[in-house]
Amino acid sequence: MSRADVIGGVSGSPRTVAPQEEKSRLRTSGLLRSELLTTFRRWRTVTLLGVLAVIPVLVGIAVKIETGDGGSGGGGDGGGPAFISQITNNGLFLVFTSLAATLPFFLPMTVGVVAGDSVAGEANAGTLRYLLVAPAGRTRLLLVKFAGTMVFCFAATLVVAVFALATGAVLFPLGEVTLLSGTTVPLSEGLLRALAIAVAVAVSLAGLAALGLFISTLTNSGIAAMAATVGLLLMVQIVDTIPQLHAVQPYLFPHYWLSFADLLRDPVYWDELVKNFGLQALYTAVFGSAAWARFTVRDITA
Template identity: 80%
Template sequence: MSQADGVLRRRPLWSLGLLRSEIGMTFRRWRTLALLAVLAGVPVLVGIAVKIETGDGGSAGGGGGEGGPAFLSQITNNGLFLVFTSLAMTLPFFLPMSIGVIAGDSIAGEATAGTLRYLLVAPAGRTRLLLVKYATTMTFCLVGTLVVALSALLTGAVLFPLGDVTLLSGTSVSFGEGLLRALAIACVVALSLIGVAAVGLFISTLTTSGIAAMATTVGLLITVQILDTIPQLDAIQPYLFPHYWLSFADLLRDPVYWDQLQKNLGLQALYAVVFGSAAWARFTTRDITA
């Protein structure tokens, strides 16, 4: 066995230094900062719109229902509900679109820039590089979700009163417990995007064009969302990754309904395993020099 082969065999599968470098590079890009700015701006626009609409004493969004409409009608009573409303409004499009851009560009963008071969010549390794790219995308999932939640919390605190939280089941909890539930919801929303991240990563391994990978990922996301709204396709909808996204609303019940939440996280894990494995199979056999 040659010395080079020995170095390759001793090379660890994970590198914290490589992960730090990748995360730093990703969050220094203007595109990433612009995506985070858009995500932060959504709660501000929603809060201002609700404030203007209710300035004459009216109510926002009507009442009843679950998800966005139910949260929207509660914002004027408690600014914390702006967090739940903003997450419900950004989850169907803004958050997954942002994840699609980051994931789609992860491998294909390096190929477009001509840096992919350099990364693989350096002691990175294909499997380790793929894991780092996916971990970076998941970091963006969490950061993007927290940006929405924090922006909504600050906007809600400025424009509306804060206090005890009335859950969807009618139970009233303290503001502190409401904050904890808001944090739990943000974490669930971030985990709800791991399927999109895996799909985007797989698509990114199929092409050398970052723009094509991003466009394909976002286009697929829109297509799947449309399929999830067609009643005639109800047989396949439980297997589509966005189907259980709004199940996070069940964390605002007492007791919490775990059934839909478990189905959502299980489905996301399945997508992560299937498309993550497909991305690994494609990337480890891909001719980088082509």
């Protein structure tokens, strides 16, 4: 079945029978299905997910080797990579460590690549005009592109979490989870908290996804859009580490990324989590609107 058949919804169905809303829904779902199939069939996407899958395995093996002689795997106050100190006691903490290790760069880099290529890549390949003729409509197509990028955010985060959990289960014991507040909970609750953390991490990438989508509407070069998105990510990360710029740091989209650690407290500390989600919603609204404003008036020549 060609991409046109997928986008069209139900190939060969009597279009005059279905109501307008039903045809619109089928067209949108078909376009989203086509977008997801195209995204996850690309070798670039498979490679990026493969790299993310390898990272928790390498972290687990490194901790296992270092603690094999009875040494400590590190530790700290429970923030970010300090979860390493808990891995030898409970392999579930490899999930939290791996997410903390990949979140500053590896996870957002993969999202930046996918988001930056979303529109510009279609223009560069000469398929953007074809998609709009399908018919898709510019607003619908832009929403589908953002939805596809967010699906990738969840997929990438789950790849890290699942491979970390599998590696942790093989190399280390699993059991009751001692939270950062000192409370001990059953493994089942620990798994639920791990899932909640994975969802929180994926949602934390929404602002970057919207920013990458906006940049993607500015150029016909997918490589340029990907490079600009990742470059901007690195610049913002650097700004977020300079003490003299503390006044602007709370408004930077990666500032509260590691707030997911508060989900490992009893009770959960919601302050920074709410700030993080609110900041991602703000970036999504601002850059999503900017992407829509740019894309709806753009002259599509490819």
